[in-house]
Amino acid sequence: MSLEVSNLDVHYGRTRALRGVSLAVAPGEAVGVIGETGSGKSTLARAIVGLVRPSAGRIVVDGEEVSAYNARQWRALRRRGTVQYVFQDPLRSLDPDLSVEESIVEPLLIRGGSRREAAERARALLARVHLDEALLARLPGELSGGQRQRVTVARALVTDPRVIILDEPVSALDAANRVRALEFFKELRDGGTALVFISHDLGSVAGVADRIAVLYQGEIVEDGPARTVVNAPRHAYTRLLVGSAPTLRSAAAARSSRADRAERAALRELLQTIGGQAS
Numbered sequence: 180m181s182l183e184v185s186n187l188d189v190h191y192g193r194t195r196a197l198r199g200v201s202l203a204v205a206p207g208e209a210v211g212v213i214g215e216t217g218s219g220k221s222t223l224a225r226a227i228v229g230l231v232r233p234s235a236g237r238i239v240v241d242g243e244e245v246s247a248y249n250a251r252q253w254r255a256l257r258r259r260g261t262v263q264y265v266f267q268d269p270l271r272s273l274d275p276d277l278s279v280e281e282s283i284v285e286p287l288l289i290r291g292g293s294r295r296e297a298a299e300r301a302r303a304l305l306a307r308v309h310l311d312e313a314l315l316a317r318l319p320g321e322l323s324g325g326q327r328q329r330v331t332v333a334r335a336l337v338t339d340p341r342v343i344i345l346d347e348p349v350s351a352l353d354a355a356n357r358v359r360a361l362e363f364f365k366e367l368r369d370g371g372t373a374l375v376f377i378s379h380d381l382g383s384v385a386g387v388a389d390r391i392a393v394l395y396q397g398e399i400v401e402d403g404p405a406r407t408v409v410n411a412p413r414h415a416y417t418r419l420l421v422g423s424a425p426t427l428r429s430a431a432a433a434r435s436s437r438a439d440r441a442e443r444a445a446l447r448e449l450l451q452t453i454g455g456q457a458s
């Protein structure tokens with residue numbers, strides 16, 4: 180397993196934000212963690228990258244029990260970049276004063292790589308996320324939202340992480356960019372990276388997640404193959420999520436003649452990947 184979380188509890192003072200959470204993600208597997216606001220999604224992600232300390236339970240990354248690490252070991256692990264956390268807001272993870280190239284190469288330079296090698300790697304990574312090299316000289320403020328998100332992903336990839344946690348990876352993207360992003364995440368997953376998608380919207384990650392875990396009030400109430408969770412949810416809360424998922428629900432609206440063709444094609448593709456039907 181690339182990531183194994185077992186019986187994790189996290190407290191903030193007297194608030195118990197996570198209760199006995201267990202989640203395993205294999206290399207080349209994509210798991211969606213879905214839950215409403217306050218359900219504990221960010222807390223889980225933050226615990227996995229060592230930003231909050233669990234009060235009980237274990238976290239094992241690539242065979243190492245990181246939940247037992249001290250601050251120095253965490254710093255070393257972060258420098259290696261074995262686990263990467265891509266924040267929901269790309270502007271939060273990109274320094275506004277650094278060019279795209281500088282942002283991408285920074286983690287490599289911190290690890291002691293040469294500037295020349297780092298620049299070559301930045302070019303290769305930009306191509307990997309399907310962005311033009313002409314963007315290397317731009318500042319984050321000079322990019323579109325979709326381009327910025329791809330730059331943050333390129334930056335996360337620079338350390339060849341075993342696990343990438345993506346917070347709301349497609350929620351802010353339009354239909355065409357969403358489909359492109361999902362295709363790219365599939366390529367990453369197929370290359371052996373373990374992916375964890377965090378979202379409040381089941382529909383937005385159902386097309387790429389192999390498995391979906393539903394987090395409700397700090398507990399995982401359902402965990403199963405994405406198709407099963409979407410088509411035959413067992414828990415009442417999951418049924419509510421399926422019913423209210425904007426992307427899944429809007430599939431019906433997209434069938435109407437008013438819906439624009441690109442949106443309809445994107446939705447069809449999304450639904451096909453999870454075994455649904457769109458005409």
Ligand SMILES: Nc1ncnc2c1ncn2[C@@H]1O[C@H](COP(=O)(O)OP(=O)(O)OP(=O)(O)O)[C@@H](O)[C@H]1O
Nearest residue numbers: 191194196214215216217218219220221222223379
């Ligand atoms: N630093 C903190 N101090 C105290 N309580 C916190 C802190 N961070 C989160 N919480 C509480 O822990 C619970 C889980 O919060 P968390 O941010 O993990 O939820 P979330 O599912 O990520 O929500 P959202 O989708 O709104 O980001 C909530 O009740 C929240 O109020």
